[in-house]
Amino acid sequence: MELSQRVQKLTPSSTLAITAKANELKAAGQNVIGLAAGEPDFNTPENIIQAAFKAVEAGKTKYTPAGGLPKLKEAIQEKLERDEGLRYELNEIMVASGAKHALYNLFQSILDEGDEVIIPIPFWVSYPEQVKLAGGEPVYVTTDESTAFKVTTDKLDGVLSEKTKAIILNTPSNPTGAIYSKEELQAVADWAVKNQIIVVSDEIYETLVYDGEHISIAALGEDIKKLTVIINGVSKSHSMTGWRIGYAAGDRQLIKAMTDLASHSTSNPTTPSQWAAIEAYDGDQTFLREMNKTFKSRLDTIYPQLMEIPGIECIKPKGAFYLYPNVKETVRLCGLDSADEFVEQLLETSLVAVVPGSSFGSPDNIRLSYATDLDSMTEAIRRIKQFVEERMEK
Template identity: 50%
Template sequence: MNLSRKGLSISPSATLAIDSKAKKLKAEGIDVVGFGAGEPDFDTPVHIKQAAIAAIEAGFTKYTPASGTMTLKEAICAKFKKDNGLDYAPANIVISNGAKHSLVNVFQAICNPGDEVIIPAPFWVSYPEMVKLADGVPVIVYTTEEQGFKFTVDQIRQAVTAKTKAIILNSPSNPTGMVYTREELAELAELAVEKGFYVVSDEIYEKLIYDGKTHVSIASINEKIKAQTIIVNGVSKTYAMTGWRIGYTASTPEIAKIMSNVQSHATSNPNSIAQKAAEAAISGPQDMVATMVAAFASRRDYMVKRINSMPGLSCVNPNGAFYVMMNISQLMGKELAGLKIQSSDDFANVLLEKANVALVPGSGFGIDTHVRLSYATSQENITKGLDRIEQFLKQG
């Protein structure tokens, strides 16, 4: 029997694949240093966990409305007002099972078969697959390290066609860590309004910014672009709550209604207990966020300095998130541990097998000359892992 052609066209997540392989080696007793999955190594703050325990003890374990509780929606609206200067009402908000689920809902809500979604590369590995799942067509716009991994508005203008439905904006970016300025966002907003396409703004890393940079939501530029922007955010990265699976969107009531309807049939409501925990995270003390950011900044500085000191490797300094894109182009065509390096996958595999270091090949992000390292791990692991990479390269 024939299986789904759409399903067969979907590639597995490159980040989760390398993480799974590394965990398998660890289970076999091998000491693997993992730079793979983007997950803060901090524990969820105590007051958030206590809110979840209180929810359980109070019997808050039943279904909630499909698009989330009113109290969490109100907390999210207050967050948007305080952090981003944006006015939203609960009717604009849909709460889902993580920001990834939110993104799937977005494309299900806005895409018709053949609609094009512009995706700047390097991109998060799931974006193109999510678009394809919604019968959309990913249109990749490639950026370079020389341009700071940022697209220009001229590049986007050239990619726009009569079929363009949206562009994905991810700032701070996974995997590059780049951050768009207000001026750059204003140029994109002007083009989006002129051409009439949506901006899907993935702002999951908004609080993880360094070097005095600030996060600007493109929806805050003006009311016209706000009406064409769908913001995606969540609690996983900011509050070390990856396993709690709470994400949310802010959009027009019309789009929110469609996403709510889709979700009601796909998953029903997000976890009731995790919603109470998310409410505590968003509305409660924020001091732990500053502690995390300071630690990430210190680890980033160390990682960037070490990488740029190794022959054959280099990287640019990311301003946000917790990733470094390591340039391995000088190693292409060379032989390491008996294997000729012809791709980022080759480099990642040989490094895992011979040096017991797990990182993510850039091929999944649309840039095969680089690999991604996450510094959302302890300084001890970072030092040990970079020591192994340096020693491995010296051995050739």
């Protein structure tokens, strides 16, 4: 069967490949430590689980509007005003089957063939693929340790063209954990307003900040708010990755288009999950503080251990739950040719699964998730260090 050109152009996920290999080794009885996870290792809070149970028992299992329950939109509306100081009307909010679905509908709604979307490197793996699926062209802007993985307006000017439609901004960042300051956001906002470029503001990690504060670029003034589409959801903040509830907030005409698109594809997000998300936003928020505290404690413990590995360079992240070390020198010390080879051999010989930076556009880095228990993390770092030192001795 001949497949469409659009799916043939997709880049396979090396994250999934690493995960599949790790699972294969685990199934064979190997003690693999996985640091590739992109989800919190906490269960969903009990009050949220109970809200879903009660909804099902009450018969709340039928269709809802394609753009989400009005009551959930109200909860999101209140959350945005409470946390970001932003006011959106209900027709400026769309609930989706996860933040990824919201992003997909967004790109399908704003892009025509050949439209360009600026994507800073490193990037979350699905950004360029979703742009390509919508007929758009990803245009990459390189960032590195010298700019703390944050894009500058000089770099943006260098890739701006008549075809530029949007820029993606992810803060806190996956995979780097970088957070844009208010001043840095203001510079990007001024640039976007000047050039009338849509800002796709992915804020899915907003509650996981350990140094500094999260600021939504949309909160920097009415002009930039009009150009910004906020993408967020409950997956990371409330450890609800499998519940598949995300949202978009922005221009009402765009939100209507995204909702109309959903009505012909997924219909509504899962109904019990929407009721659970209402409790997530309206209920007790103690869990957010507790999870944040745990992740910060892990980071403060693991980061110094990581820095003891020969050749490692790593900016201490300020948010999310990833470490993103540069291993170029480490790879050289090990006598290997690339970080991809480093990752492959690390899994095969030391049974530690990490993600190669090539997945995110920066081939000299690797990504380690600390969304796992501290004992496992400590053992994983010990194995990585031993792996490097043994190869240095050869």
